[in-house]
Amino acid sequence: MGRVNVIAVTSAGLLLTGLLGTPALAAPATQVTSFSVPSEPVDLEVTAGAVLRAHIVDSVGIVEGDSSNGEFDGTTHVLINVEGAPVGGGYLEEGHLVGGTPQDGEWEFDPFAGKQPYGNWEANRIHVARLDGSTADIDLRPLGFDTVFRTIGRFGTYFDQQSPTTTQNTTLVYGGTVTLRARLYWVEEATAIRHAIPGKLVTILQEDENEPVIDGDERQLATTTTRADGTFSVTVKPERNAFRLYMQVEKGTTADGVRYYDGITWTGRVDVKVRIGISSKPTSLPAGTIGYVQGNVIPLHAGQAVYLQRYRNGAWSKVSSATIRSSGRFTLAAQPPTKGQHRYRVYKPSDADHKYNVTPEFIITGT
Numbered sequence: 001m002g003r004v005n006v007i008a009v010t011s012a013g014l015l016l017t018g019l020l021g022t023p024a025l026a027a028p029a030t031q032v033t034s035f036s037v038p039s040e041p042v043d044l045e046v047t048a049g050a051v052l053r054a055h056i057v058d059s060v061g062i063v064e065g066d067s068s069n070g071e072f073d074g075t076t077h078v079l080i081n082v083e084g085a086p087v088g089g090g091y092l093e094e095g096h097l098v099g100g101t102p103q104d105g106e107w108e109f110d111p112f113a114g115k116q117p118y119g120n121w122e123a124n125r126i127h128v129a130r131l132d133g134s135t136a137d138i139d140l141r142p143l144g145f146d147t148v149f150r151t152i153g154r155f156g157t158y159f160d161q162q163s164p165t166t167t168q169n170t171t172l173v174y175g176g177t178v179t180l181r182a183r184l185y186w187v188e189e190a191t192a193i194r195h196a197i198p199g200k201l202v203t204i205l206q207e208d209e210n211e212p213v214i215d216g217d218e219r220q221l222a223t224t225t226t227r228a229d230g231t232f233s234v235t236v237k238p239e240r241n242a243f244r245l246y247m248q249v250e251k252g253t254t255a256d257g258v259r260y261y262d263g264i265t266w267t268g269r270v271d272v273k274v275r276i277g278i279s280s281k282p283t284s285l286p287a288g289t290i291g292y293v294q295g296n297v298i299p300l301h302a303g304q305a306v307y308l309q310r311y312r313n314g315a316w317s318k319v320s321s322a323t324i325r326s327s328g329r330f331t332l333a334a335q336p337p338t339k340g341q342h343r344y345r346v347y348k349p350s351d352a353d354h355k356y357n358v359t360p361e362f363i364i365t366g367t
Helices: none
Strands: 005-010 013-017 030-036 053-058 077-082 090-101 104-109 121-130 135-139 157-163 170-173 178-187 194-196 201-207 219-225 231-236 244-249 263-266 270-273 275-280 291-298 305-312 315-323 329-334 340-348 362-366
Touching: 030 121, 030 135, 053 121, 157 263, 178 244, 201 231, 219 231, 275 340, 291 340, 305 329, 315 329, 315 340
Parallel strands: 170 270
Antiparallel strands: 005 013, 013 090, 030 053, 053 104, 077 090, 077 121, 090 104, 121 135, 157 178, 178 194, 178 231, 201 219, 201 244, 244 263, 275 291, 291 329, 305 315, 305 340, 340 362
8 A cells, every 4th residue: 555645734625646556446345335526616605615425335344544643544535636637636535424334334524625716626536444454445437426516715815016015114205105016916726826816996095003903993095906917006195104004905706707805915114204394594694693494394283393403513403492383384593603604404303193304404604
């Protein structure tokens, strides 16, 4: 008796490769007198899977066996593969005696939940383990039973070619934009082949809170539709800091009838800086006298502070402050301490909604 080679464990069962060995098929003492598969497609969203049944007669008696050690040659099971595939490989589902006796009993196999987007499944062989420790293999194909059935599953939906990625953070100034790009596809379970999803609505959501979960407090920024190759590109204008931007699609069905799950991906943080404008400022003042720097902050941050900073001793330090008025405007006092050029800039600290920003530096000359 040869050894079963297990190459993967999937939701459908155990995926096997190669033949089960070289035993003689169907010893005369073992007979499969009936075998049944579902006559209608099995919907894997509402059932545990396709249930296959057999009536098996054996003079010695058949046992379920024990696969807890990872060996399946000593178990009674059915092998399932794509329709028309060579006998022997495929998915394995273990059997259970549900009626009768080990010598003349009704067997039911674990629900099969393999997903195949195109085509059918076929049960091709039953492997039995006997009470005396011997085994036998029964090729179902010559026996005249209906062994072909179909499952209807829903396939995973994913994004690739994404920019920005889930780990890339973005910083922009208020009024700026970020462009999101990706490709949407579904993937076959057994082959890992990726299939683009064209014409699909993609919703862009902004998550403001520091929470990695969709809970209904997100704000919709835009929608777009995937192109023929599954790609999309959409430019959005976040108005405040975002913990992340979501790209989300609902579950659906392709034009050729393949069903897929909903899908979601996201970017890293998006930090939005306030925009600070300066409308007037002195270029020169007598040393020790006061002039005024005027400007505005958008979006509106009425009641918050802005600061005038002067560069000295290798660092920027605050020299005056002002409160942003209800109009968004501010007035800051500037007083060059000595004759000569002095470097200044306006600074607005971060708050919960926006990141800090500073103006380009400017010169006020003390005369």
